[in-house]
Every structure is written in C-alpha cells, then in structure tokens.
Amino acid sequence: xxxxxxxxxxxxxxxxxxxxxxxxxxxxxxxxxxxxxxxxxxxxxxxxxxxxxxxxxxxxxxxxxxxxxxxxxxxxxxxxxxxxxxxxxxxxxxxxxxxxxxxxxxxxxxxxxxxxxxxxxxxxxx
Amino acid sequence: xxxxxxxxxxxxxxxxxxxxxxxxxxxxxxxxxxxxxxxxxxxxxxxxxxxxxxxxxxxxxxxxxxxxxxxxxxxxxxxxxxxxxxxxxxxxxxxxxxxxxxxxxxxxxxxxxxxxxxxxxxxxxxxxxxxxxxxxxxxxxxxxxxxxxxxxxxxxxxxxxxxxxxxxxxxxxxxxxxxxxxxxxxxxxxxxxxxxxxxxxxxxxxxxxxxxxxxxxxxxxxxxxxxxxxxxxxxxxxxxxxxxxxxxxxxxxxxxxxxxxxxxxxxxxxxxxxxxxxxxxxxxxxxxxxxxxxxxxxxxxxxxxxxxxxxxxxxxxxxxxxxxxxxxxxxxxxxxxxxxxxxxxxxxxxxxxxxxxxxxxxxxxxxxxxxxxxxxxxxxxxxxxxx
Numbered sequence: 130x131x132x133x134x135x136x137x138x139x140x141x142x143x144x145x146x147x148x149x150x151x152x153x154x155x156x157x158x159x160x161x162x163x164x165x166x167x168x169x170x171x172x173x174x175x176x177x178x179x180x181x182x183x184x185x186x187x188x189x190x191x192x193x194x195x196x197x198x199x200x201x202x203x204x205x206x207x208x209x210x211x212x213x214x215x216x217x218x219x220x221x222x223x224x225x226x227x228x229x230x231x232x233x234x235x236x237x238x239x240x241x242x243x244x245x246x247x248x249x250x251x252x253x254x255x
Numbered sequence: 256x257x258x259x260x261x262x263x264x265x266x267x268x269x270x271x272x273x274x275x276x277x278x279x280x281x282x283x284x285x286x287x288x289x290x291x292x293x294x295x296x297x298x299x300x301x302x303x304x305x306x307x308x309x310x311x312x313x314x315x316x317x318x319x320x321x322x323x324x325x326x327x328x329x330x331x332x333x334x335x336x337x338x339x340x341x342x343x344x345x346x347x348x349x350x351x352x353x354x355x356x357x358x359x360x361x362x363x364x365x366x367x368x369x370x371x372x373x374x375x376x377x378x379x380x381x382x383x384x385x386x387x388x389x390x391x392x393x394x395x396x397x398x399x400x401x402x403x404x405x406x407x408x409x410x411x412x413x414x415x416x417x418x419x420x421x422x423x424x425x426x427x428x429x430x431x432x433x434x435x436x437x438x439x440x441x442x443x444x445x446x447x448x449x450x451x452x453x454x455x456x457x458x459x460x461x462x463x464x465x466x467x468x469x470x471x472x473x474x475x476x477x478x479x480x481x482x483x484x485x486x487x488x489x490x491x492x493x494x495x496x497x498x499x500x501x502x503x504x505x506x507x508x509x510x511x512x513x514x515x516x517x518x519x520x521x522x523x524x525x526x527x528x529x530x531x532x533x534x535x536x537x538x539x540x541x542x543x544x545x546x547x548x549x550x551x552x553x554x555x556x557x558x559x560x561x562x563x564x565x566x567x568x569x570x571x572x573x574x575x576x577x578x579x580x581x582x583x584x585x586x587x588x589x590x591x592x593x594x595x596x597x598x599x600x601x602x603x604x605x606x607x608x609x610x611x612x613x614x615x616x617x618x619x620x621x622x623x624x625x626x627x628x629x630x631x632x633x634x635x636x637x638x639x640x641x642x
Binding site for chain 2: 153154155156157158159161162163165167168169170171172173249250
C-alpha cells in the first residue's frame, strides 16, 4: 500500500485491504438457440473491503467524515489497484463496524474498524 | 441497415458479449455513460397487428431513464445514439479526441471528455432524433418518453403550397410543418427494381422507369391529417413511411436480406407454418370506386387512397404482388442497433432459411442490448379456413 486517500485526506494505513471485482450481466444473458451462453456485460462492480486496527479517536473521525457523510453518498477514494496503479474512483460506503476497547481509560482505541466500499465502473460521467 | 465506419466496432457488435451505453445529445449538453442505464425503443412499419401495410406512417418512440439529473427535458430535441465501451482502453489521450469536433467537445463536461477514450472506435451509432413528450421524476431518476416528429402528425393538414401540387411538393410541405427533412429522393426513385432489389432493364438495355410514380394532388379533403396525407403519398409509391435514424422522413418497402442472423445470438423464433403470400391488392378510392388487382386466394393488402389511379396501382402491384413472408417473433438476445425498420434478415434453421421482414423492432437496453424482431402476419390458428 502506497497511500490511501479519502478526498484529499490521507487515511491511516489499513491492516486489511481486499479488492473484489464482479461482472454484472445484462438481462439478455442466457442460453441462445444453440445452447451457447451469451450475454452483454452492464459493467463491473468493485468492492474494497478495508479494515484498520488500533485507531485513535481522531483517526476514526477522519474516516467517519467520509463513510458516514449524510449529504453525499459518493466520495473520491485514491488507492493502488490490483495492477498496482494509483487510481481515484468515486465510491460509496456500506456497513461500517467498530470493535471498541473503551473500558480501559488508558487504552481508548478502536480495536478494529471495517467497511466495504463500492464503485460501479462503466463509461462516461454524468 | 446502418453501416458503421470502424471494422472493430462491427466485430464487437457481432461478438457474444458487449457493453453498451447511450448518448443523449442536445444542442448544448450531453448525457452519457452510467447516467442512463435503462431504455427501450419501439419502431414499426405497420399499424396493423396482423398484416403488412401500404402507406403506414408510424412514429418511433423511446423511453429513457436518466439518473441524477435535475434538468428540464420536456419539449427539447435530442439525438439518441449507442456506443460500445472499451474497458481495456487506458486514460484518454489527446489523440482520442481528434475524431470529435470542437463544437462536440464544447458540450461535454471535463469528466465526460476524460472518458471519451472508452468509446470504442470513437463511434456513436445514431438511433433517432427525438423530442421529449413526457417527463416523470422520481427521486434521483427521471423517466423520459421521447418520440420522433411523426408523433405530432395527427393534426389536420392545411397546405401552405398552392394546389394542385405534386406529391413531392405536398410531402415537402408536411415535412416542413413537422420540422422534418424530406429524405426521399425523387430523382432516382422512378427506376424500377425487382423483389431482390436488382435493377430492371428493357430489351434495349435501358433501365425501366415508372414515371407515373409522381402524381398531382388537386385538393385535400377537410379533416385530413398530416399522417393520413403522408400515408396516401407513401401508398402511391407502394411504400410505408418513417423517420430514419438521422431525423429524415423516408419511405421504403421490404427488399433483399441484409444479414443472416448468427444462431448464437438469438433464441429460437416462433414462425408460422405457412407463408403469407400477397395475392391481391384492394384500394378504396371513394365510396363508389374500389380498385382491385390480383385475387383473394392469399393475403390481400387493403388500403384507402383517394388519389389512386389504376396505372399507379398496377405499378405498385408489380412491386408487392407475390411478396411472401413467415409471421415471426424473434428474440435477438444480442440486439444489433444497425438494423432499421423495413430491413429483411435471414434466419437459417437446420431445414431451411426464412427471410424475415422487420415490421416491428423493440429494443431493450440495460447496459446490454437486446431486441424483439417481429414480422407481423396472421397467426398459425388463423391460417386454416373454418370448414
């Protein structure tokens, strides 16, 4: 991992960074008259599963500012893709989970923060 | 059938997995890419559910769902085109922009310009020139109904040319009133072709002409709509009329097959057991005059036309008499946007080849593209005369 940016904010280095890619098939996908499976591809959904360990409250807040933003569903994420190229993609966050220490006043850390980020890649913008 | 300029685009259209996107253009803006992920289009060459028709003039209609736009659409003119996405293309380079004019680039956002490199061969396949006639907004999504200018042709026709006038002058006048370009060529049209679109010559090697195709309209009956009038002129030429993908009003009839369908791209079609064969033609000129040619042993094309003459009907009969086709419903799983209404495509089963005149073409787009191809005709049940 070279660096991870949410918008222009550099985010703490994660401990888990997993990229899943899935082709989304068109409704026309299926068996043709010759029983050959054919079908168009609508696009590719990229899911990034990220986990951080031992985050300080300020670090959690920096992440929350993006993944829990109620005003904007999408935010730009800059990361190294599976071909090790740095790219910036508009992504949305789903299902953040926080595992806290909390009870020890000297060790107020977020033990694990995990979140899934999604992007739909196609051509063109808005 | 529309011809694409790039061979790579042609090959990709015929491949077994493509990614399509729609571009919707106005004079000052462009909507493209993932903003449009649902659309459907309906085109037809006959208004009858069970027969081909002389003089049918049907409007093409598209429904498009746009995501994330707060613009006003109603009444605006749009050009709708499809393009193929090339995922393997990297960043958009300066060389990727050279196929586009400055005017085209000027309408795009910076993000859109940055993604032009993903358009395979920089080729957009024009589908229609449309006007937004309905717009419904639900949350971030807007559903538009767009139609070509024939949608407005049910208004009464009031000639702005002096009568009597030629069919061409009337057709030009109606097109002008509808905001259409008349794309019909009156210079080449009188030449005759056979049913395989081959030129016909006389014994001296001169091309056979049908000068009687042009005719004079002395008066227009009160209450006649522009659609009816265009239909009369189309049927005088033995054709049907529609607005082509470039927004021109054109007439045509079914010709030779333009393509044999790849069986890997279609589902098994539903075909009638017997052919429909045109064996007669009946034109009602007025309450007291009905012109007839051929007989009633097969399909009889019936239509109304107050301007029809026996000579013109004979010319039309020469073109349509004996025309044969199978009633067909065919799901083109991997739809081809190059097909036009009135094209004839060939389906080859293991036993025989069927030539299918496209009388109905219903596109469905969701990032992929499929189409239902219809050749209307009487159903299998109707083909047996009751005892």
